[in-house]
Amino acid sequence: MPGVRVDSWVLMPSSVEVAGVTWQAFAILCHTGSMPRARSRDGARRRATITDVAAAAGVAASTVSRAFTRPDRVNHRTREHVLAVAAELGYAPNPAARALESGRTNTLALLVPDITNPYFSGVIKGAERAAAAAGLTLVLGDTQENPATEEQLIRRLGPAVDGFVLSASRLPDDELRRAAELNPIALVNRATPGLACVVADFDTGTRQIVDHLASLGHESLVFLGGPPESWSGARRWAGLRVAAEARGLAATRFGPYTPTLGGGPAAADAVLAAGATAVVAHNDMLAIGVMLRLAERGVAVPDDVSVVGFDNIVGSDFCSPTLTTLAERTEDAGARAVEAVAAQVLSRVDDPPTRVLPTQLVVRRSTGVRGG
């Protein structure tokens, strides 16, 4: 009934079958005043649909749709009215229905190996912010450091999202490329040719670490490696090696160790046995674990041993001694990755770029003059 206007509201009951339950639905015809929202028989409110709004506003559903999505193609007054009615009914467009039509869900998925790892908090936060700014919803997935879980999530979430941000992905290159054929993908701290990547500038960062240690008189360093599959870990070690050679320092890799506090004792003991004066740990948690063990064994940091970490996590600023560490711009990384995916969603990008983000050496109390 197009153009219907009523001064008071009218309830038009009709039963609707949803999910096997019969709902008592009401078309509410109204154009002014406050009113109860549609209610199903059991008392739960039924969400207003575009049809409800159209009926209540006395226009066609297509006009309501345009009022929301093509403001310029609707009479100004009509639009105002429609929006007012919609607000009154508490109407919000159903994303699922939109997605069905357009094929776009306005949703991005972010997959991280471990949500509780403070390192990923920054990536999540940055991604969340960028997604919100772009009007996109972010779905978060925890792969539990497991490639199989990661693959399963990608498959399951695939049809529901417009693209993926994969942080520290454990998937082989060819699997990533296959997934990228169905959904745009951006990688964080993982480089795969042909895919959009956001990586930290480990080359410069590790050089800074080596320079710092060299300037304190250290002539050698030990790298305490993390998980062998870690792309970042490989880059860190590679960078340290090159930089150390350039500065004439001896660099040795120990490990792999668990990149957690728990990995500390084994690593620290190995460091002591080797008589190293400077150690660079795979990440901050391992570095802190190492320092705890060194303290336990009566070794002074930094006087006897200097310790450097990676990540600048919360806690590296209040552990004892405070930790010298290489900070990455994790929030930036998350945000850039989201932007990269969003760009690919809007239009096919032929040669997705690799973005390198600067790192920053944060010097605190865990590093000092050799034999100081």
Next chain:
Amino acid sequence: MPGVRVDSWVLMPSSVEVAGVTWQAFAILCHTGSMPRARSRDGARRRATITDVAAAAGVAASTVSRAFTRPDRVNHRTREHVLAVAAELGYAPNPAARALESGRTNTLALLVPDITNPYFSGVIKGAERAAAAAGLTLVLGDTQENPATEEQLIRRLGPAVDGFVLSASRLPDDELRRAAELNPIALVNRATPGLACVVADFDTGTRQIVDHLASLGHESLVFLGGPPESWSGARRWAGLRVAAEARGLAATRFGPYTPTLGGGPAAADAVLAAGATAVVAHNDMLAIGVMLRLAERGVAVPDDVSVVGFDNIVGSDFCSPTLTTLAERTEDAGARAVEAVAAQVLSRVDDPPTRVLPTQLVVRRSTGVRGG
């Protein structure tokens, strides 16, 4: 064309309009052998739909649907065949389409005030796990400690999810109830009559804290308050007060302070000015901030002042001295809340329960004998 079977595959081109772009779609009729997936003209793969699978398998779309959702209502052989074809085409059901039909999205939203706050990591992790176990997708939202953002997120995500888990919600009770009429809601660490809640047992927890301090000879304590709107904060102070009175200790509240490291200096200085021997901080971050300031001012913890926190965050185990704190079962809380929402999604729950989770006092090095 029902029942069509072909021995080799046949491509039936037809153009499809999606998102304003004309796609070259192919119906693939086949029942054996490997085949290329549907491709649009620009080379990007088109996701296979139920129709593609039906055509390729030589059955009706509804049969494909049943093969996935009602295994028992399909001939075993047919189902096998359909699933094989589906796998070959890389078919996965489109959740948006399912949602449109059923009204259920199989998605839950979890809203937290600050994703990077380690306290919420546990809640997130637990919720994520429980959701995955229930076959639900979890959407994560960051309200930025802002009631307006929280409300907006609820409104925007509402139609896209089956329910909400609200952690440390800042919304007033009546707004929560209004939102609960449209979507099932479970609250974490926030009690609102009529809604499902999961809260920590602060009464017992604070009693444990007071008992611990009393047993060390302390005769009074200072509570360093956090944000005034914090429900947990109010509960913590209320519990401490009651327990202190019961044990004959004097309890005073200072603050409010920012519940971060940055809130430490002001709080610590106030503590020193008051000559307190035992302080209980709103949370661990504040407690650690206080300890940093005390160290800076040459005050010994725990010999001069004992310090207790709340949350048992990562870092409370490696700050200096390590922190005595009341641990909550945050992962459990997240999981229980998800279960509570899921239960309400499946069937209306008339009187949603409040679940109280036990807390645990973790005694470390920051508390000691008074004047020790």
Next chain:
DNA sequence: GTGAAAGCGCTAACAA
């Protein structure tokens, strides 16, 4: 500038 109608991918009622 607006309405009618078709259709997105899927499920569920009804037929066969």
Next chain:
DNA sequence: TTGTTAGCGCTTTCAC
């Protein structure tokens, strides 16, 4: 057991 059909809420031609 399986196919046909209608319709979920929305957007988008295509008329008017």
